[in-house]
Amino acid sequence: xxxxxxxxxxxxxxxxxxxxxxxxxKTVADNINLSIQKGKFIALLGKNGIGKSTLIRTxxxxxxxxxxxxxxxxKDLSNYTNKELATKLSLVLTERLPESQLTVFELxxxxxxxxxxxxxxxxxxxxxxxxxxxxxxxIEHLKNNRFYELSDGQLQRVLIARALAQDxxxxxxxxxxxHLDMHHTYKIFNLLKRLVVNTKKTIIISTHQINLALEIVxxxxxxxxxLIVSGETQKIIDxxxxxxxxxxxxxxxxxxxxxxxxxxDN
Amino acid sequence: xxxxxxxxxxxxxxxxxxVLLSILNISSGSVSIPLDEILTIIFGGGSAKDxxxxxxxxxxxxxxxxxxxxxxxxxxxxLLMQTLFRNPLAGPFVLGISSGASLGVALLILGSSAFGGxxxxxxxxxxxxxxxxxxxxxxxxxxxxxxxxxxxxxxxILIIGLMFGSFTGAVISVLSYFSxxxxxxxxxxxxxxSLGNLTWNxxxxxxxxxxxxxxxxxxxxxxxxxxxxxxxxAKSLGINVKQSRIIILIITSLLTGVITAFSGPIAFIGLAVxxxxxxxxxxxxxxxxxxxxxxxxxxxxxxxxxIAQVPTSExxxxxxxxxxxxxxxxxxxxxxxxxxxxx
Numbered sequence: 001x002x003x004x005x006x007x008x009x010x011x012x013x014x015x016x017x018x019x020x021x022x023x024x025x026k027t028v029a030d031n032i033n034l035s036i037q038k039g040k041f042i043a044l045l046g047k048n049g050i051g052k053s054t055l056i057r058t059x060x061x062x063x064x065x066x067x068x069x070x071x072x073x074x075k076d077l078s079n080y081t082n083k084e085l086a087t088k089l090s091l092v093l094t095e096r097l098p099e100s101q102l103t104v105f106e107l108x109x110x111x112x113x114x115x116x117x118x119x120x121x122x123x124x125x126x127x128x129x130x131x132x133x134x135x136x137x138x139i140e141h142l143k144n145n146r147f148y149e150l151s152d153g154q155l156q157r158v159l160i161a162r163a164l165a166q167d168x169x170x171x172x173x174x175x176x177x178x179h180l181d182m183h184h185t186y187k188i189f190n191l192l193k194r195l196v197v198n199t200k201k202t203i204i205i206s207t208h209q210i211n212l213a214l215e216i217v218x219x220x221x222x223x224x225x226x227l228i229v230s231g232e233t234q235k236i237i238d239x240x241x242x243x244x245x246x247x248x249x250x251x252x253x254x255x256x257x258x259x260x261x262x263x264x265d266n
Numbered sequence: 267x268x269x270x271x272x273x274x275x276x277x278x279x280x281x282x283x284x285v286l287l288s289i290l291n292i293s294s295g296s297v298s299i300p301l302d303e304i305l306t307i308i309f310g311g312g313s314a315k316d317x318x319x320x321x322x323x324x325x326x327x328x329x330x331x332x333x334x335x336x337x338x339x340x341x342x343x344x345l346l347m348q349t350l351f352r353n354p355l356a357g358p359f360v361l362g363i364s365s366g367a368s369l370g371v372a373l374l375i376l377g378s379s380a381f382g383g384x385x386x387x388x389x390x391x392x393x394x395x396x397x398x399x400x401x402x403x404x405x406x407x408x409x410x411x412x413x414x415x416x417x418x419x420x421x422x423i424l425i426i427g428l429m430f431g432s433f434t435g436a437v438i439s440v441l442s443y444f445s446x447x448x449x450x451x452x453x454x455x456x457x458x459x460s461l462g463n464l465t466w467n468x469x470x471x472x473x474x475x476x477x478x479x480x481x482x483x484x485x486x487x488x489x490x491x492x493x494x495x496x497x498x499x500a501k502s503l504g505i506n507v508k509q510s511r512i513i514i515l516i517i518t519s520l521l522t523g524v525i526t527a528f529s530g531p532i533a534f535i536g537l538a539v540x541x542x543x544x545x546x547x548x549x550x551x552x553x554x555x556x557x558x559x560x561x562x563x564x565x566x567x568x569x570x571x572x573i574a575q576v577p578t579s580e581x582x583x584x585x586x587x588x589x590x591x592x593x594x595x596x597x598x599x600x601x602x603x604x605x606x607x608x609x
Contacts, residue, residue, distance in 0.1 A: 086504030098352035100550040
């Protein structure tokens, strides 16, 4: 693979996403044609309710597409078994973890489940991967803590470590900075960027931190109600894709400042 | 997950406790038999009195074995339900599964008189009761699961479980109304719960079904652990969530069904023991929790049974009352204590 013909890890063809309610299709978005390159940091942008989570759930096979096909390494996603997929794609979800007494180490170790035997025995290689994930996310000092004792920022790092331990080409995170302050948000973005550079993994996040995403990520997927645009961050900024993200009367995208500004006239 | 070092101490301690309590359990009863006699009888030696040998080998040892099977089996069922529903208050009783088993048995015992003695021959065989109880518990559990898929909220699922409980209770009342006194008495005695009265033959049947369930439990350690993160994460870790859920439900209904069949509905063990095991072992890893819960359950039911004998007296109280007397305060204490931890 060379730069002219980049390695595509994930692409979609005429994908339509949404929900099946009884016999009716409730389409959230359609005509989605994405192609995601290996080793990129990609942010999925869009206003609340536009279908970011639905898209993420569909490309990670948590729910089925209404139409079209998703290819993971050129193989139809529906042809992957759960177990096979678990070694290619890992997730960090927004849902709260159920109450339990899991320690940070145990939580990260659960990421090794696709590789462990029937009683979940940790092999030497599993141990190495767990240690590696814990080290990369800088959570060594939390290893023996229970996960419910952690702050939101720490918990997010632990969940990222769990996904890393799963040792997949792609990691998808649904709003990983939803409950975090500016400082911790930046730290998570920075961590993810470092992981992309150092491990050559493909990381896709959905986020509302647009200003920060524009500074850090390699590529953007912008979801508008009628059109989904994707490409390198600079190209998207130069196009008008971002200006249609929010109602123009309230928020304007300023290409020079590379951020949204509030319309003071209102 | 690797923890061997940390938990050996607790396991050794509990195992020693289990053996001591088994002996204490066998030695307690209305006829007092010296301890050295008991030990010689258990280990195959003869005894000075034939009656002692009969009491020990045909009554007390089967009862202690039943206590161990019932205690461990119900506790494991409770643990599985708590993990599956991700709710600390789930258990075979709260979810109406035991009520389902009761309904099955009630239909058999009371129904036989209500419908004119049609099933009379079946109702007195232990197989008949076992099958009726298992079928009943499986039926209610399936209904709870179907409901669970429609409503995601776990609180609603528990309420639905309780509703099934009252519903089956009402059906049993209606059946009782149309039944004869003798059948009602038979059913009421069954519902008091009893660990005794099982012949070696029945214990063999009981143990075989118990063993199938227990072997099944050890095959689902991995899905159980993945459920600690919620179903979506479990799926993303390559677990077949639907299949695992069905296996968990089958094992639970098998264990709860066979236990309720042979010893009547025994409350609270399934709900309280997993919490006690979690407190002692402070882990959520099922590789540790499954054996820990089983041993703790066996120990607690042996204790309950010793109390039910009312030592140095002629009385034997219904075991179902003792487990609730002991279990209810434990659950209350846990809830109060838990508030302190999590808030």
